[in-house]
Amino acid sequence: MERKNIWTSYSQQELEKLEAINADYRNCLDKGKTERECIRLTVERIEGRGYQNLDKLRKSQQTLKPGDKVYAVCMGKMIAMFQLGKRPLQEGMNILGAHIDSPRIDVKQNPLYEDESMAYLDTHYYGGIKKYQWVTLPLAIHGVVARKDGTVQEICIGEKEDDPVFVVTDLLVHLAGQQLEKKASKVIEGEKLDLLFGSRPIGQDESLDEKEKEAVKANVLRLLKEYYHMEEEDFTSAELEIVPAGKARECGLDRSMILAYGQDDRVCAFTSLFAMLDVNEPERTSCCLLVDKEEIGSVGATGMHSRFFENTVAELMALTGGESELKVRRALQNSKMLSSDVSAAYDPLYAEAFEKRSAAFLGSGLVYNKFTGSRGKSGSNDASAEYLARIRRVMDEAGVAYQFAELGKVDVGGGGTIAYIMGNYGMEVIDSGVAVLNMHAPWEASSKADVYEAYKGYCAFLKKMS
Numbered sequence: 001m002e003r004k005n006i007w008t009s010y011s012q013q014e015l016e017k018l019e020a021i022n023a024d025y026r027n028c029l030d031k032g033k034t035e036r037e038c039i040r041l042t043v044e045r046i047e048g049r050g051y052q053n054l055d056k057l058r059k060s061q062q063t064l065k066p067g068d069k070v071y072a073v074c075m076g077k078m079i080a081m082f083q084l085g086k087r088p089l090q091e092g093m094n095i096l097g098a099h100i101d102s103p104r105i106d107v108k109q110n111p112l113y114e115d116e117s118m119a120y121l122d123t124h125y126y127g128g129i130k131k132y133q134w135v136t137l138p139l140a141i142h143g144v145v146a147r148k149d150g151t152v153q154e155i156c157i158g159e160k161e162d163d164p165v166f167v168v169t170d171l172l173v174h175l176a177g178q179q180l181e182k183k184a185s186k187v188i189e190g191e192k193l194d195l196l197f198g199s200r201p202i203g204q205d206e207s208l209d210e211k212e213k214e215a216v217k218a219n220v221l222r223l224l225k226e227y228y229h230m231e232e233e234d235f236t237s238a239e240l241e242i243v244p245a246g247k248a249r250e251c252g253l254d255r256s257m258i259l260a261y262g263q264d265d266r267v268c269a270f271t272s273l274f275a276m277l278d279v280n281e282p283e284r285t286s287c288c289l290l291v292d293k294e295e296i297g298s299v300g301a302t303g304m305h306s307r308f309f310e311n312t313v314a315e316l317m318a319l320t321g322g323e324s325e326l327k328v329r330r331a332l333q334n335s336k337m338l339s340s341d342v343s344a345a346y347d348p349l350y351a352e353a354f355e356k357r358s359a360a361f362l363g364s365g366l367v368y369n370k371f372t373g374s375r376g377k378s379g380s381n382d383a384s385a386e387y388l389a390r391i392r393r394v395m396d397e398a399g400v401a402y403q404f405a406e407l408g409k410v411d412v413g414g415g416g417t418i419a420y421i422m423g424n425y426g427m428e429v430i431d432s433g434v435a436v437l438n439m440h441a442p443w444e445a446s447s448k449a450d451v452y453e454a455y456k457g458y459c460a461f462l463k464k465m466s
Contacts, residue, residue, distance in 0.1 A: 003364040006401040006449050007256070018452040021274065022258060025451055026248040028270045029260045030159075033243045034142045035077040035292045035302070038100040038266065042079055042273055042290065046071055049277050051081060054315060064319045067281060072312045077101075077292040077302040080312045081276055085285040089313075089320050090327040092334030092427070094465045095287040096272040096458050097304075097418055098341065099294035102262040103127035103440045105134060105168075105193055107141070107240035112197070112221070112232060114214035119198040123242065124190070127295030131188040133441050135170040139195065143240035145230055153228055155238075158245040165245045166195050195242055198223075244442040251445055257362070258451070263444040265294065267434045268340035271451060275458035286462045287335075294341070294418055304418040332425040336465050338432045338458065339381070339419035343367040344407050345435035345445075358406040360435035362447040365401030366457040369431035372407055372416050381419035383430035390465065391430060398460035401453045405435075432457070 010018065032038035051069040064070065064084055071081045077100075082093075104126050111122040125131065140158025147153070158165040170188070171179050179187055201215030202222060224230040248260030269290050276288040293303030300306065314328045321327055346359035360367040368391065371382040395402050419429045434454050437445040 003361050003403050004401070005361075005363045006365055006453065007363055009401070010449075014452075018448060021271075021452050021455050022448045024274070025267070025270050026250075026258060026260065028273075029248040029258075029262060029266060032100070032266060032270075033140075033262060034241050035100050036144065036239075037142065038269065038290065039073060039076055039079050042081075043071070043073065045273065045277065046081055054082075054312065054319075057319060058315055062319065064316070070316065072308075072315070074306070074308040075302050078306075078308060079290050080309055081288045082316060083276070083279070083282060083286045084320065085282045087284055089285055089317055090330040090334065091284065092331060092336065093285040093287045094282070094462050095289060095335055095337040095422070095427075096275065096462065097289040097291065097337055097339050097422065098268040098272050098433075099265045099292065099298075099304075099418065100269050100290050101127070101292050101295050102243075102264055102266065103129045103295055105129075105139075105195070105242040107143075107195075107235070107238070107242065109236045109238075111235055112217060114217040117199060117201065117216050118196060119214075119216045119220045121195040121197050121240075121242075123193050123195060125193060126241075128440055130184065130441065131190060131193060132184060134193060135168045135188055137167065137442055138165040138245040139167060139242050140165060140245035141195075141240055141242055143238060145228065145234050145238040145240075147229075147234055147237070153230065155228065155240060163245075166197065166242070168193050169196055256449070257445050257447055259443050259445050261442055261444070263434075263436055263446050264342045264439050265340070265433070267342060267436065267446055267451060268432075268454065271434075271454040272340055272458050274455050275462055279459055279462040282462055284466065291418060298418055298421060304421045329425075333427055335425070335427040336387070336461075337419075337422050337427055337429040338461055339417045339422060339429050340433045340454075340458070341417040341431060342433045342436040342439060342446075343369060343405055343431075344439055345437045347437055355406065355410070358404075360403060360405035362435055362437065362445075363449045364403045364435070365450060365453040366395070366403070367433055367435050367450075368402060368404050369406065369433075370404065372419070372431050379416045379420060381417075381423045381429050381431065383419075384428065387428040387430060391461075394460050394464045395457055398456065398464065400457040400460055401449075402457060 032041045051071045054070045054072040066086045068084045073079050105123045106126050108122045143155050145153040198220040202219035244261040251257035251259040291304045293300050298304040343360040345362050371380040423429045434450045
């Protein structure tokens with residue numbers, strides 16, 4: 001199958017729309033560096049476009065009709081949005097699913113300590129990362145601190161120009177002879193990813209317990225209390241994520257790419273959101289599902305393995321066609337889904353990891369993966385040939401540029417998405433997404449053209465898939 005670089009196919013009008021979509025995408029990346037921030041941004045946008053909270057509608061027992069727009073949120077980290085179609089819900093939905101968690105470093109529950117007049121936060125990395133990529137970078141802290149009195153304090157340090165930033169230190173090359181002999185997986189160990197948090201001791205005129213020997217830690221705690229009303233014990237009920245500091249940037253002299261943190265998988269999440277907001281009066285009910293915990297196996301209450309989505313569909317069914325477990329099962333089984341997640345872009349500098357005929361290329365459009373998994377398709381959904389044919393027809397009719405690919409050579413590695421979980425309902429599912437360079441690194445690169453084609457493809461799927 002021939003892959004064409006699609007940049008030369010755009011009219012001036014399309015180029016203007018492409019740039020507008022990508023500018024909005026970069027703005028979303030800047031505002032949504034954590035799951036909670038993504039959900040907050042999403043709710044703000046959809047409520048401005050007429051979406052109503054399903055929980056409030058349920059309590060008022062309001063009957064829903066075609067065209068109504070509703071949403072439900074799970075623990076501030078997972079959201080399901082629906083626009084009711086003209087056809088009954090039990091005939092199925094067109095679902096766009098993506099995840100909004102990204103590889104990062106998390107702060108532990110008892111993290112603050114001092115060592116040789118330097119204060120650190122003890123950490124635990126989240127998801128699959130190359131640990132050596134996270135040292136000596138300017139880092140920011142995002143998250144929340146929940147106090148015993150029920151109040152929740154939002155934290156964001158390191159994103160404003162006058163904010164301090166943080167860093168994970170590394171050994172200078174002059175003394176790194178033994179370190180450089182280690183395997184890449186060992187050159188930086190997980191326990192050495194602690195965040196440098198401060199180095200100035202508390203002033204002599206300020207209170208310091210006579211037994212307190214850690215003056216730098218005491219000063220940090222003083223500042224936390226002054227700025228965030230936070231005590232050391234509050235770390236135990238906090239969720240603090242360490243992410244690269246700085247905004248998404250245009251990449252390349254031609255400004256053809258985007259370089260940013262968290263494009264796996266927010267590039268699919270935000271383009272799915274854009275499509276959901278731009279599609280009106282669908283034949284089949286449209287759904288956009290943004291989930292947490294994919295990077296660690298889709299587990300937990302906010303991961304795709306939870307019953308949140310199934311329960312939400314049941315609530316939706318009760319407000320449309322009456323409560324019926326059988327109708328809920330039919331709605332799920334009759335649905336069609338794009339499990340949208342990024343794919344590995346072919347990198348000619350590391351060509352040995354790819355099988356070129358089956359690789360995804362930057363600037364060649366939306367990527368479809370018939371299967372993911374690793375080696376012998378382990379953990380894969382493996383979409384049916386008939387579903388692929390329908391996907392091709394819908395994309396061709398809408399003029400969407402797309403490509404089919406695998407995630408690297410068969411025996412090199414692999415990866416998975418939420419597709420197989422949704423496939424358990426018996427619905428048709430295929431993996432789709434955007435090709436990304438540097439996947440799982442602190443800064444990932446994507447093509448503006450692919451972002452635009454993903455948006456177009458998701459719009460076409462919601463409108464035309466039957």
